[in-house]
Amino acid sequence: MEINILHLLEGAKKAEGLTVVIDVFRAFTLEAYMYAAHAEKVIPTGRVEDAEALRSRIPGCLLAGERNGIKLPGFDYGNSPSELKGKDLSGKTVVHTTSAGVQGLVNAMNADEVLTGALVNASAVAAYIRKKNPEKVSLVAMGWNAVKDTEEDILCAEYIRSLLRGEPMKDIRERALYLRYQEGKKFFDPAQASVFPEEDFWMSVDVDAVDGVIRVLKTEDGLTTEWIPGVNAKK
Numbered sequence: 001m002e003i004n005i006l007h008l009l010e011g012a013k014k015a016e017g018l019t020v021v022i023d024v025f026r027a028f029t030l031e032a033y034m035y036a037a038h039a040e041k042v043i044p045t046g047r048v049e050d051a052e053a054l055r056s057r058i059p060g061c062l063l064a065g066e067r068n069g070i071k072l073p074g075f076d077y078g079n080s081p082s083e084l085k086g087k088d089l090s091g092k093t094v095v096h097t098t099s100a101g102v103q104g105l106v107n108a109m110n111a112d113e114v115l116t117g118a119l120v121n122a123s124a125v126a127a128y129i130r131k132k133n134p135e136k137v138s139l140v141a142m143g144w145n146a147v148k149d150t151e152e153d154i155l156c157a158e159y160i161r162s163l164l165r166g167e168p169m170k171d172i173r174e175r176a177l178y179l180r181y182q183e184g185k186k187f188f189d190p191a192q193a194s195v196f197p198e199e200d201f202w203m204s205v206d207v208d209a210v211d212g213v214i215r216v217l218k219t220e221d222g223l224t225t226e227w228i229p230g231v232n233a234k235k
Contacts, residue, residue, distance in 0.1 A: 017136025019111035023101025046106035065097035082199035126163035
């Protein structure tokens with residue numbers, strides 16, 4: 001199995017084989033928690049206009065998304081996992097657009113298969129890939145706004161790679177917690193608390209908390225996703 005770690009939007013465009021698009025802070029952490037809260041479907045879309053158009057086509061759907069981390073006007077939710085804490089999304093379709101992670105999904109055009117990736121379900125992602133046993137794996141760290149590398153996405157890519165190689169990163173939880181002094185420091189800045197609440201940090205670095213994989217599917221109308229639970233993640 002050939003495993004490549006790629007970066008940002010250009011990396012998504014170059015990704016081949018079974019591809020994992022990674023966004024820890026916070027897009028794909030949020031989507032994992034959405035499915036854990038029993039959402040029926042999460043639909044990623046690159047453009048705000050497309051998300052708004054889907055609201056009129058899908059009765060009762062919810063819109064979630066951000067630009068530069070800030071909740072989009074008129075949307076039901078931003079990109080904050082803690083905003084959904086304790087909520088039951090049973091039967092709900094959520095349309096999701098973000099500045100980084102979702103843009104990676106839209107641009108991974110050369111991939112054979114696409115998964116989302118985050119620390120909260122990294123072991124499940126690795127277990128899924130091992131079962132599929134593809135010749136080539138691309139792990140794409142999307143970073144900030146898909147243009148600047150960030151420590152958490154690179155760490156997640158390295159962790160998944162270590163699992164695939166059968167050499168699990170023994171200090172992954174310590175390294176995840178240390179992110180609070182790196183890109184994660186914004187979650188502890190009182191001036192940014194309304195956009196980056198502290199609880200989002202703790203939810204995002206809860207390594208392997210969710211046992212399931214989000215698989216991205218192409219349709220005539222764009223992208224959609226399916227949730228594959230119980231993939232043998234080790235907590």
